Amino acid sequence: MKLMPRLAFAIAALALAATALPAAAQQLKPEDQIHLRQSTMALVGYNFGILAAMAQEKRPFEKAEAERAAEILPKLAALPGRFFGEGTEKGGNTKAKPEIWKNMDDFRKKLEAMQQQVAMLPQAAGDLASLKKQVSETGKACKSCHDDYRAK
Amino acid sequence: MNGRARRVRVWDLPTRIFHWTLAVLVVFSFTTGKIGGDWMAWHLRSGYAVLTLVLFRIAWGFAGSETARFARFLRGPRAAFSHAREVLAGRHAIAAGHTPLGGWMIVAMLAAAAFQASTGLFSDDEIATQGPLAVKVSNAMVSRMSSLHAIGQWVMVTLAVLHVAAIAFYRWRLGVRLVGPMVTGWSAFPLAQEPPRMRPAWIALVLMCACALGVWWLVEIYPMR
Numbered sequence: 448m449k450l451m452p453r454l455a456f457a458i459a460a461l462a463l464a465a466t467a468l469p470a471a472a473q474q475l476k477p478e479d480q481i482h483l484r485q486s487t488m489a490l491v492g493y494n495f496g497i498l499a500a501m502a503q504e505k506r507p508f509e510k511a512e513a514e515r516a517a518e519i520l521p522k523l524a525a526l527p528g529r530f531f532g533e534g535t536e537k538g539g540n541t542k543a544k545p546e547i548w549k550n551m552d553d554f555r556k557k558l559e560a561m562q563q564q565v566a567m568l569p570q571a572a573g574d575l576a577s578l579k580k581q582v583s584e585t586g587k588a589c590k591s592c593h594d595d596y597r598a599k
Numbered sequence: 600m601n602g603r604a605r606r607v608r609v610w611d612l613p614t615r616i617f618h619w620t621l622a623v624l625v626v627f628s629f630t631t632g633k634i635g636g637d638w639m640a641w642h643l644r645s646g647y648a649v650l651t652l653v654l655f656r657i658a659w660g661f662a663g664s665e666t667a668r669f670a671r672f673l674r675g676p677r678a679a680f681s682h683a684r685e686v687l688a689g690r691h692a693i694a695a696g697h698t699p700l701g702g703w704m705i706v707a708m709l710a711a712a713a714f715q716a717s718t719g720l721f722s723d724d725e726i727a728t729q730g731p732l733a734v735k736v737s738n739a740m741v742s743r744m745s746s747l748h749a750i751g752q753w754v755m756v757t758l759a760v761l762h763v764a765a766i767a768f769y770r771w772r773l774g775v776r777l778v779g780p781m782v783t784g785w786s787a788f789p790l791a792q793e794p795p796r797m798r799p800a801w802i803a804l805v806l807m808c809a810c811a812l813g814v815w816w817l818v819e820i821y822p823m824r
Contacts, residue, residue, distance in 0.1 A: 492725060499727035503640065582727065583637050589726045590635045599749035 477535040484530035485541075491523045495585070498568065501575065502582035508575045517572035524565040528558045542598040550595075557592040564588045607788035609695040609780055609795060611664040613655075613803030618781055621652050621712065625759060628715070629752060639728040643719070647814050650716035653709055654810040659803060665795035666696030673706070674699040691773045695788050695795045704762060711755045718748040720818065731818040 475483070494516040500506040501513055531554070536545045547554045564585040571581035610618075624645050631642040660669040674682075678699040685691065686700070697705060720732040721744035733741045769775040780786035788794060 495727070503727070586636050586727050590724075593724075593726065599746050 475530070475532070477532070477538055480530035480532055480535045481539045481541050481543075484527045484535075484543075485539075487523060487526035487530070491520065491527065494520050494523065495582075495589075498572070498578060498582050499586070502579045508578070510573065513572040513578060514569065517568040517578075520568050521562070521566045524562050528555070544596050544598055547596045554592070554596055557588070557595070561585070561588040561592060604787040605790055606785050607695065607794040608784050608797060609666055609786040609788065610784045611667065611797050611803075612784065612800050613659060613807070614663065614667045615781060615784055617652055617656055617659070621649065621656075624649050624652070625712065625755060629756065632752065635724070635726075635728075639724070643728070643730070646716045646719045647818055649712050650720075651807070651810045651814045653713045653716065654813065655803070655807045656709060658806045658810065662798070662802065662806065664797040669702075669706075672697035672699075672702035674702060679703055686768075686773065689772060691769070691775055695786065695792075701765070704758070704765070708755075708758050708762065711751065711758050715748065715751050715755055718744045718751060721745075722748045731822045734822060 497506075497516045498513060498520075501508045531543070531547060533548070535541070536543060536548050564581070564587075567581055568578075568585065571577040628642060628645045628649065631638040631645060656667075659667050665671055679702075682699040686698075720730040721736055721741055722730045723733050723741050723745055725745075730744075733744075736744075766777050769777050
């Protein structure tokens with residue numbers, strides 16, 4: 448019986464493929480992926496916006512609110528990257544440039560660089576001086592990716 | 600340069616200060632916009648200054664010295680074309696103030712600077728910087744303004760490059776130095792012609808203060824209302 452090993456191999460291959468890509472991206476329609484990456488980015492933007500406003504002294508520094516925003520950001524920043532699957536380069540009002548899918552490795556690298564900076568926000572949120580520094584560094588990581596991969 | 604000429608004041612002090620400040624601010628705005636991050640605060644301030652300067656220059660174009668007035672240097676397309684032919688043929692008649700072609704370049708650059716400064720007011724880089732009037736309009740408008748602001752920078756750069764290229768062309772092909780007069784205000788001028796009438800600089804100072812006050816209200820007070 449040659450069927451069983453073949454079937455097992457096919458299942459194993461499928462399972463491997465499924466783990467290679469984020470599960471979310473596999474099951475979602477492109478439309479939903481675009482919606483989710485924009486929604487999660489909006490939440491990242493909302494929370495980072497609070498920190499940026501404090502860093503720029505456009506709103507008073509409040510330790511509790513800064514820490515709340517800084518602590519949720521690493522979890523939020525991990526999300527948008529899941530929703531750049533194949534077939535999502537067009538649709539809706541996406542500003543994602545097709546270059547993302549041509550340079551996926553570089554795109555992922557920049558996404559990770561952003562996540563590394565965001566991960567340092569919680570420990571910097573305790574005082575305004577260190578928050579300013581870390582917001583500035585994080586902003587640079589945002590910009591380096593936006594410059595290349597986000598339409599203006 | 601034929602005929603007898605004397606040295607005459609062609610550019611008044613306010614026009615010269617306007618010119619060189621704008622030149623510096625255009626380069627500064629472009630650079631800070633490219634660097635981004637912490638420099639964006641300065642990018643915004645630079646934009647407010649550009650807006651102030653452009654408003655002043657428009658006012659000075661009506662109330663200023665003769666060579667600064669739109670009514671004097673804005674000529675029809677026919678004059679501009681015939682002047683372009685003259686220049687390309689290597690001829691240049693000395694005249695105080697802007698040439699018919701140069702006059703249109705002034706309008707183009709003023710328009711581009713005004714466009715950049717005003718679209719910037721409504722722009723959002725969606726990282727950490729927002730123009731002061733972005734809160735006043737819809738997000739669709741903010742998105743459109745941000746795109747226009749991003750495209751407009753290259754219009755401004757193109758015009759600035761053309762401007763410098765034209766000055767180089769005048770210098771090396773026609774033997775006319777344009778930079779010196781814009782620094783000192785003095786230039787050679789035909790003896791037969793009446794020299795341009797200058798207006799006192801204090802009028803410019805008053806106008807400049809009024810423009811600065813208006814811009815300050817627009818970016819600091821109005822957004823809070």
